[in-house]
Amino acid sequence: MRDFTNDLRWLAINSATIKSWPLQQQIEGCAQAGITGIAPWRDGVAALGPKRSRELLRAHDMTATCYCRGGMFTAAEAAGRKAAIEDNKRAIDEAAEVGARCLVLVAGGLPPGSKDIAGARAQVRDGIAAIASHARTARMPLAIEPLHPMTAADRCVVSTLDQALDLCDELGDGVGVAVDVYHVWWDPALKAAIARAGTRILTYHVCDWLVPTADLVADRGMMGDGIIDLRGIRAMVEAAGYAGHCDVEIFSARNWWTRDPAEVLQVCVERHRSVV
């Protein structure tokens, strides 16, 4: 296990955590705080330009841990699924331009009007299969992110790490997983699934589960403020061979999004040292 304390080499910030800043300010703010990684989102990169984004990341010696996000493969009509595939190819190209380590894929939920979750899951498999060779050519690893089952209806029908790994097994080289503690901490099969994942864990995300949780999407907690055994899960992913950053991804409408991002970064640094 790596030394936990005082080591910012393994702390990254997801753009969503400090989203009131534009990307340039995010990169500069992270660098100023001693943070060595950032996970940019497509909208931020589009606003700044992929080339300029890459230059700024390099100038600050900042790792782009993962590019957020592709996916959303499900649609009622074939035209919608085709459009999603084309859009994901563009996301792969952008991720490569920026120099990100992987592209995160959030599957998508049930198409409007559908109750067929098995069908939606098949659409996701077909969608990833349709972009896998493009990703391999671009040397851009795809990180399938299982999302918490409470998002299965409207966001992500990939609900467990084992289910994501089944997709990896089926789809072959260049396809791995994103592990976010918020989405997987509850899973009785977690320890075995992380071991099964091994070095297919392409990115590792942290935050915390609050009690009570007021919203299904935007009420995540800062590490240490909730009930997730962060050090326990980190030990599992590192034992599996993961040696990358811990990306702080906090959607928090009632708390962290209302604060000054510079303050949020300071708290992330403190909590990374004390509890992650």
Place this chain on the structure above:
Amino acid sequence: MRDFTNDLRWLAINSATIKSWPLQQQIEGCAQAGITGIAPWRDGVAALGPKRSRELLRAHDMTATCYCRGGMFTAAEAAGRKAAIEDNKRAIDEAAEVGARCLVLVAGGLPPGSKDIAGARAQVRDGIAAIASHARTARMPLAIEPLHPMTAADRCVVSTLDQALDLCDELGDGVGVAVDVYHVWWDPALKAAIARAGTRILTYHVCDWLVPTADLVADRGMMGDGIIDLRGIRAMVEAAGYAGHCDVEIFSARNWWTRDPAEVLQVCVERHRSVV
């Protein structure tokens, strides 16, 4: 498969769905609507008295499909866990007095201050093990109910049907499961887990998952108003050998709890005929 249409022999109402009525009115209201089963809660039975509850159920030829609820085995201190075990033995006795078909067990969440979900799960196993012989003597089957993973922190650390079945395997005769579509519909392993459960499915609960869902506990939908494939899951449980009622259990602060229970019962009857 049983005939779906116009058959109220398999419709039951959980007391929680029409909780603004006292139990006597619930029983009489269900009988008047042609409904043949009810799932009483402990508070309602305590208010009416177990003996009188049983008499009223018999007088209306009403099946008490399951008794809600035991469980809540987790606690920070041993004294708290011991108190839970004693309380569950009382719940078993009450369920037997009322003549219920099984006692539903909701595990309990993480003890306050704890981040140890594996430990909480061990407490649940130990708790059920400590009441199992009491339940066998009382001839009262115990129905472990997996709850949606979004409740794992504060309500129920038994999060999947397979996890509940692992407990059944370990604990032996007299321990089965409660299957509630709301809690399990998202599970990629659902079909296999229901087949594995077989006749250990002691009670089957229905409602629907709304999009969007506004609250983690009290925003369930009426059958047909959400995205759950109710007929698909019912076919699975019946293929596994389940031949009991479909219990309508709807926690709905913003809609169904605000309505006249007589109206709610009529809608339950219509939806049972058309979509369950």
